[in-house]
Amino acid sequence: MLTPREVLDQAFLDVRSMLLEIAATLDRYDDAKGRLVGGERYQAGEDKRLQTIYQALQILGQRQPGRYRTELILELFSSTEEEKA
Numbered sequence: 001m002l003t004p005r006e007v008l009d010q011a012f013l014d015v016r017s018m019l020l021e022i023a024a025t026l027d028r029y030d031d032a033k034g035r036l037v038g039g040e041r042y043q044a045g046e047d048k049r050l051q052t053i054y055q056a057l058q059i060l061g062q063r064q065p066g067r068y069r070t071e072l073i074l075e076l077f078s079s080t081e082e083e084k085a
Helices: 004-033 048-060 069-084
Strands: none
Touching (some): 004 048
C-alpha cells in the first residue's frame, strides 16, 4: 500500500496534465462562444454537458466528500447520459 506522499509522487504530473487539458478545453469553449457564426453572435443556451463538467469539478474540489469522488462523478455522468436517451 502506498503512502499519501507516494501517491502524489506517482500521479502528480499526470494529474497536472489532465487539469491543464480541462482548463484549455473550457478556454476554447469560452472563446468559441464569443465568435461570430454566420455574421451573428452565437446564442446557444447553456449546454447541459458543460453544467455537468462544472458539477464534476465541484465534486473534485471537495476535501472530504464522504464518498469516493470517482463514484460520485460516475453517477453524475451516467444520469446525464440517461437524460439524453
